[in-house]
Amino acid sequence: MKFGVVVFPGSNCDADCYHVVKEVMNQQVEYIWHKENTVDGFDALILPGGFSYGDYLRTGSIARFSPIMPSVIDFADRGGLVIGICNGFQILLEAGLLPGAMLRNSSLKFICKSVYLKINRADTPFTNRLKVDHVIRIPIAHGEGNYFCDENTLQSLKDNGQILFSYCGADGEESPEFNPNGSLANIAGISNLKGNILGMMPHPERCSEEILGGRDGFYIFDSMINWLKEVGK
Amino acid sequence: MKEMSYKEMGLLEQEYEQIIEILGRQPNYLELGIFAVMWSEHCGYKNSRPLLRNFPTEGPQVIQGPGENAGVVDIGDGQALVFKIESHNHPSAIEPYQGAATGVGGIVRDIFTMGARPIASLNSLRFGNLDDERVKQLFSGVVAGIGDYGNCLGIPTVGGEVYFNPAYQGNPLVNAMCVGLVNKEEIAYATASETGSPLMLVGARTGRDGIHGATFASEELSETSQEKRPSVQVGDPFMEKLLIEACLELIKEDLVAGMQDLGAAGLTSSIAEAASKKGRGVIVDVSWVPRRETGMIPYEIMLSESQERMLIVPREGQEGRISEIFDKWGLDATVIGEVTDDGMFKVFEGDVLVGAVPIEALTEGCPVYVREGIEPPYYREYRDFNIDDLPECDAGEALSKLLASPNIASKKWVYTQYDHQVMTNSSIVPGDADAAVLRVKGHQKGVALATDCNGRMVYLDPYQGGMMAVCEGARNLACVGARPLALTNCLNFGSPENPHIYWQMQEAIKGMSKAAKVLGTPVVSGNVSLYNETADGAIFPTPVVGMVGILKDIDQRCQMAFQDEGDLIVLLGRPREELGGSEYLFVCHGIEKGAVPELDLAEEHNLIELLVSIIEAGLVKSCHDISDGGLAATLAESSIKGSTGFNVDLDFKGIRRDKILFSEAPSRAVISLDEKDLAAVKNASVQQGIEISLLGRVGGTSMIINDQGIELVNLAVQDAAKTWGEAIECHMK
Amino acid sequence: MLKANIYVTLKNGVLDPQGEAVKKSLKVLDYGQVEEVRIGKFIEVWLEGDDRESALKELEEMSDKLLANPVIEDYRVEIVEVN
């Protein structure tokens, strides 16, 4: 099983994702430079966090024109697993692979801290090792993670079960008090309708080893691997 | 552009004469500018160089001491740490966001210039009173600037300190530290150039940014500082990120003979550095320098401090491969000159020679002033201040007040704006212990980092205060279980031309040197920032210490939070009663006086040995040193962090209780441990000759401090946590 | 040479946290008469050539593709100078 980590100029969680896949998950992994134009041979793609193109203009807005993106889109259209983490999520939004857009955090400040997420579905390629209504603890680190979409889109996200993760309290309470950035409906991560693309603001790669204070993120990567083993192939 | 006189450029009359003598003629405007920036305090260290010679700089662990872009220490397994701290005080006073951001950019360049991958940033900040609107603006601008720049680079900002005191009202301090990791054989040096080597400039195009920034940094802040505003530099962290990746690729492929960042004094100083090997000279053609603005004259090009630029001296025949790598990263590299063998710094504009000065005159030739310090009158007066005349405040109320003081309160408002986890090495994050701890992937060891300086203590007694800064840094590392290795420092002082200030410098450096010697932590890099004063006076002398250390086994790392109900709480070190210079006197009595607590370096050394040994042995569940706020604040912080109360009974022996509770005397730490380990810890303490006292136990929901059964303090942990946790946020709303 | 101004504004109904914050600060600074603040982008583009019409078309294309995000933003292009 081979993962690809797409590297844009300004990506800075690329090495972190690579490390987790290789050293923690014991899977094959390679970097994919943004100027490449094929993703042949990969089973899953990671669009890592960071500040592609300095986050200039809008987060992800310039990266989405990178030469690699048509292949990423094609790979996704064919049902390939694509996970966008933080800046990767923002790029997926700009590229139209996921609906909606990101606004600045309501506090107008960059926020780096651990938050709690409620798992809304456990039958997806990204959450099958987790349990519905379970709460996981995971770090966020972003200045623009305030998810926005229009009412119809929000309704369809809800109706179709595309909101995989929502911000919540330690006991799963989903009130505005536990919304770190102003996201609509406490949205922390969404998938596309087909379920093979996930965008999430929190960083699972930062909590996949005990030495970093927690392992909840491990299960997201493990879900992907499990899915590829069981279903994907 | 209006031409400046030599005086406006910061040169003294005698220095101007000296230049004429060196050249054998009047300098032209460009040459004058070159001398002025190279002979500024910022580049030439003309007032501080003689004092800096006191620092111990050698040790078996030292690979590179002061003199290169950053210091380097050996951490075993063929690896080394590269680190340095630097000030960006004046630019931040003018434009806090950009000033702080470019400060981070500058220090990060110093680290990857040495071939190291930057792995962590820290910062040490000082502002005036947090009730002041302008101070709030400065504080929030600086924090946002540091955050945005470092976050974009993907370098975790893992630690630092912030203090607020009226002494910094008009002159904030912004010191940024960066730490890099390198394989020993890949360390790169600045001065490896051979005659005929081309000089390549890469990165941002040159604009009129920050001309005379180095001079400006070597002056007091005044009304006219505001007028120098056009010199504000804007940072481009994205460009810097590309430079990091590209330059580290060059090093991996061994393509460069020398590499030098462009910092203060821009092209002028980096070129002079790159060619400063004995006898070397350099020619540079300004018409080859890619520019952002039109109509720039050679003077502006040579002195511009545009950010995010690097100077590369390629290995012979490697220009092509170097250009390929830069191209991959979307960067342009341009040859702008070459190394010669005539010892001259020659600037051309096309065919026309527009300036020529001997290189040695710029570097070694920089004038040095050995001044005489005079003990200021305040020193004895404050030292002899009698604290016994003050009334004693209610212990519980005093503790609550201290926890709400921005100097002691949680700094989470600051560090949540910094990405402190990127790179997935942060094993102890800000706020959880006295030092940050990073893992080194693939190894069992860990790296510990901290910055420290209590400016008030240094002000009251520069010698003692200087020792205290070094000791606190080392102790903070020991509290997480790390053995201190070496230090970097940033000397923030007022004007050295004032003999009282010069005395502060002299004494502080003496104290720091002595402590560094005894603790075996040599000084491997640093930075000097003088003239930190306004019409209202100078700042507290603030020699910030950045300390790095190594944990043998990262799995034994120790944090400050109390762990389990019933654990014993133990004080290591003597019960102390000196209140001089304490935050308690400041917060509860409005007084910043008193004799600074005595410090015994041998005792400190033994405490550090003790802490490291018992933590390595896995005997300690929590550890937190005693510093700001004294014993009471230390207990409270461990309690808040652990979300559990404690009950201690102190033996006050009839001594004023505020003295025992709030003394900031050094060489002490509070640990908690499982009862079964007490004997072993006692044993170890006896061996190190460190006094040990059992204070009480962890548990409950309140912080309870008794004097032989009489309750002095009873605070609900929840309430105290709120006070402590939200104090800064409340100010900033 | 042509110069264009492009105004990128948040769509009606899209929350503007920055505008809200500025409004609040202005109120604190005693500008009570401020009713609302919205913060958008003002992008200046200098172009070679002097065909206004084709420039306008291209600028709108750039805005659609890159300069504005149609999910949250509107834009308006204006050509201001022709030398």
Added chain:
Amino acid sequence: MLKANIYVTLKNGVLDPQGEAVKKSLKVLDYGQVEEVRIGKFIEVWLEGDDRESALKELEEMSDKLLANPVIEDYRVEIVEVN
């Protein structure tokens, strides 16, 4: 009610990393004729009252104090609507 547009632009000579990045990106997208891009802010303010003159004065004050950073930015205020 009055409406004002405030244009906040970087001073001449001040580096605009954002504009640079956008320009490069536009070139990559084959808009070769783009010579330069500068990105500023477009701030819309709605105010109570209808005295254009005093509003203008106040808006300039607000810009000086809060909306623009006088160290690196210029601004221009324009009153566009009076109802």
